[in-house]
Structure formats: C-alpha cells, structure tokens
Amino acid sequence: MKKKVIILGSTGSIGSTTIKIINRDKNSFKVILLTANKNYKKLFLQAKKTNCKNIIIYDEKNYLLSLKINKNKNLKIFNTTDDFTKTLKEKVDYTMCSITGIAGLKPTLEAIKFSRNIAIANKEAIICGWNFIKKDIKKYKTKFIPIDSEHFSIWSLIENTKYKNFEKIYLTASGGPFRKLPLDKFKKITPDKALKHPNWSMGKKISIDSATMMNKVLEVIEAKKIFDLKYNQLEILIHPQSYLHAIVKFDNGLTKLLMHDTKMEIPIFNSLYHEENYKIKSKHLNFEILNNLGLKKLEVKRYPSIKILNNLTNRDSLFETVIVSANDMLVNLFLKNKITFNEISTILLKVIKMKEFTKLKTIKVKNIDQIVKLNVYVSLKINDLVI
Numbered sequence: 123m124k125k126k127v128i129i130l131g132s133t134g135s136i137g138s139t140t141i142k143i144i145n146r147d148k149n150s151f152k153v154i155l156l157t158a159n160k161n162y163k164k165l166f167l168q169a170k171k172t173n174c175k176n177i178i179i180y181d182e183k184n185y186l187l188s189l190k191i192n193k194n195k196n197l198k199i200f201n202t203t204d205d206f207t208k209t210l211k212e213k214v215d216y217t218m219c220s221i222t223g224i225a226g227l228k229p230t231l232e233a234i235k236f237s238r239n240i241a242i243a244n245k246e247a248i249i250c251g252w253n254f255i256k257k258d259i260k261k262y263k264t265k266f267i268p269i270d271s272e273h274f275s276i277w278s279l280i281e282n283t284k285y286k287n288f289e290k291i292y293l294t295a296s297g298g299p300f301r302k303l304p305l306d307k308f309k310k311i312t313p314d315k316a317l318k319h320p321n322w323s324m325g326k327k328i329s330i331d332s333a334t335m336m337n338k339v340l341e342v343i344e345a346k347k348i349f350d351l352k353y354n355q356l357e358i359l360i361h362p363q364s365y366l367h368a369i370v371k372f373d374n375g376l377t378k379l380l381m382h383d384t385k386m387e388i389p390i391f392n393s394l395y396h397e398e399n400y401k402i403k404s405k406h407l408n409f410e411i412l413n414n415l416g417l418k419k420l421e422v423k424r425y426p427s428i429k430i431l432n433n434l435t436n437r438d439s440l441f442e443t444v445i446v447s448a449n450d451m452l453v454n455l456f457l458k459n460k461i462t463f464n465e466i467s468t469i470l471l472k473v474i475k476m477k478e479f480t481k482l483k484t485i486k487v488k489n490i491d492q493i494v495k496l497n498v499y500v501s502l503k504i505n506d507l508v509i
Contacts, residue, residue, distance in 0.1 A: 335425035
C-alpha cells in the first residue's frame with residue numbers, strides 16, 4: 123500500500139526536494155496535499171507531476187486568483203488547512219512541514235493531529251512553539267522527525283539508544299561565505315555575496331542566516347528544546363567542509379559522530395523511508411576530509427550574533443520569539459538593501475537587550491496568539507528603529 127503524504131510549503135527548497143525524492147518512487151507514495159502561500163503557478167505544476175488532487179493557497183488574493191485560472195477539474199483548491207482536514211477520513215502516513223517562519227507554526231500543529239509521522243523543517247515553529255508541538259505529538263501519538271541536517275543527525279545517533287545521558291552535543295557550522303574575509307571588508311558585503319553559500323544550496327533567508335551564523339544560534343535553541351538539554355551542554359564548532367554534522371558525547375565515555383554529503387536530500391530521504399531498507403546514491407567516504415576536519419571554535423568578532431546565546435536562560439519563554447522575529451525582519455531589510463550586513467547583528471543585539479523584551483524571559487508561552495502578536499510588534503519596532 124502506498125504511503126499517503128502531505129507536504130506543507132511544497133514550493134520551497136525543502137518541499138521541492140521532498141517531491142523530487144517521491145517522484146523517483148511513485149509506487150511507494152501517494153501525495154494527497156501540497157501547499158504554498160502565494161506561488162500557485164508552481165503549485166499547479168507540482169500537483170500535475172505528483173498527481174496530487176488537493177492544494178492549499180494560504181494567501182487570500184492568490185487563492186481567489188487560482189480558482190479563476192485553474193482548469194483541472196480534478197484539482198480541489200483550499201484556502202486553509204481546516205477546510206482540507208474536513209475531507210480527511212483517516213491519518214496520513216507522513217507530513218513534511220517546511221513552511222518558513224512563524225507562519226508555519228499553526229499549520230504544523232494542525233498537521234500533527236492527522237499525521238502518523240511528522241517531519242519538521244521549520245526552525246521558528248520549534249523555537250517559538252515547542253511546548254505545543256511536544257504536547258500534541260504525545261497526545262496524538264505522532265512520531266516526530268527533525269529535518270535540519272544537524273538535528274536529524276543528533277536524532278539518528280540517539281534514536282535507538284537507551285542510554286541518553288549527554289555530556290555535550292556539538293553542532294557544526296561551515297562558517298558561511300565570509301569565513302576568511304577580512305573583518306574590515308564586512309561593511310561592503312552585499313546581499314548577492316551573502317547568498318553564495320560555499321557548500322549548501324538553500325533559500326535566501328537561511329543563506330543569510332548562515333553568513334551571520336544566526337542559523338546556528340537558532341539551531342542551538344532548537345536542539346536545547348528537542349533533546350531536553352541545557353545550553354551549557356551545546357556547542358558550535360566551525361567545520362568548513364560541512365561533512366560532519368553532529369557529535370554526541372555521552373557521559374559514559376562514548377562519543378558518536380554522524381556525517382553525510384552536503385545535500386538536504388539525505389535527511390529528507392531517510393525520514394521518508396524511516397525504518398525501511400531503501401538505498402540512496404551517495405559519494406564514497408571522503409578520507410581526505412576525515413583526515414582534515416578542521417574543527418575550530420567560533421570567532422566572536424566575525425560572528426557577533428553568537429553573543430545572543432549568552433542572553434538565554436534554560437527556561438522556555440516568549441523571549442525566543444523576540445529573537446526569531448527580530449532576525450527575520452532584519453534579514454528581510456538587508457535583502458532589500460535597507461540595512462548593511464553588519465547592522466543585522468548590531469541591531470539584533472540592541473533589540474534583545476531592551477527592557478521591554480528582556481522581561482519576557484520569565485513569561486511562559488500560553489497560546490499561539492501571544493507568539494503571533496509579539497512577532498508583529500517586534501517587526502514594527504525594528505522598522506521604527508531602521509526608518
């Protein structure tokens with residue numbers, strides 16, 4: 123029997139890669155839903171290639187436009203996840219949640235209810251709403267698989283291990299496109315240069331986050347929540363080749379490492395075929411890289427965003443939403459050439475030290491509306507600061 127699959131955010135890089143894998147093995151999968159915010163044209167093409175009968179377009183204007191343009195009588199178009207779920211009669215086998223930003227949190231929580239396995243590639247959803255995600259995956263008995271290469275690696279290393287007392291977990295970072303750039307040249311960095319990651323092919327937002335090292339700050343917060351750790355149990359190491367993705371040091375003296383080619387296709391493939399014996403083409407073990415991993419501590423002057431980790435407590439709170447929202451807004455402003463590359467981190471560090479935000483470190487997240495409203499407020503605050 124074919125696995126029933128849903129892909130939330132199918133037009134992005136993670137969603138597109140998931141479809142690419144599925145299309146190579148159509149006998150094993152049946153895609154029953156694809157979603158996008160605005161890009162209905164690409165969604166139509168994806169639906170045709172996967173023979174998917176249902177799509178969701180969240181943006182109201184593009185949803186109405188797609189209804190007029192759609193010529194496929196077999197294709198049903200919805201505007202919300204709730205509208206679609208009313209048509210479901212049973213749980214689907216696998217859902218990929220790859221909607222970017224805080225906007226992905228609500229659809230992710232809705233998907234948990236009707237999914238046997240849920241793969242989450244949305245940092246913001248996990249960082250801002252992990253307590254809700256954790257509660258629901260337990261309530262609905264849904265298996266959770268993290269998709270970020272680092273978190274998938276950690277998860278893979280510990281999934282079938284009864285002994286889970288960690289001494290330290292290391293996340294690796296390539297260092298981005300400016301790992302060797304002289305610091306006095308940072309003021310001349312343009313969006314085009316920042317988008318050229320040396321190892322990975324990614325979306326614009328995460329590419330900029332990689333250049334500032336903000337992606338690793340978010341991944342540390344993410345790992346702390348997913349694996350129930352304290353921040354002093356997590357550390358970031360520079361590893362230029364992006365071959366080694368995680369190191370788990372247990373307190374029984376054992377240390378495990380996981381490496382794979384620099385392709386998101388590998389964690390996605392293994393989440394789709396979890397606990398099944400399917401093969402994927404990959405390169406031979408690279409002994410040249412293994413003999414020269416080049417692991418180094420972070421240079422704070424080069425990556426000032428790392429200072430954010432010194433402002434965090436082990437208590438989950440609304441403060442994490444401030445960090446996510448502020449960074450999202452600043453990256454967006456940089457891509458529009460409204461601020462410089464250096465200002466992403468300088469403004470971010472300034473914002474998180476404001477009293478109105480530091481007091482949120484003691485406030486627990488009670489509902490999604492809190493997160494959504496705070497996200498809007500922080501965005502407006504930064505817009506005022508810049509303009």
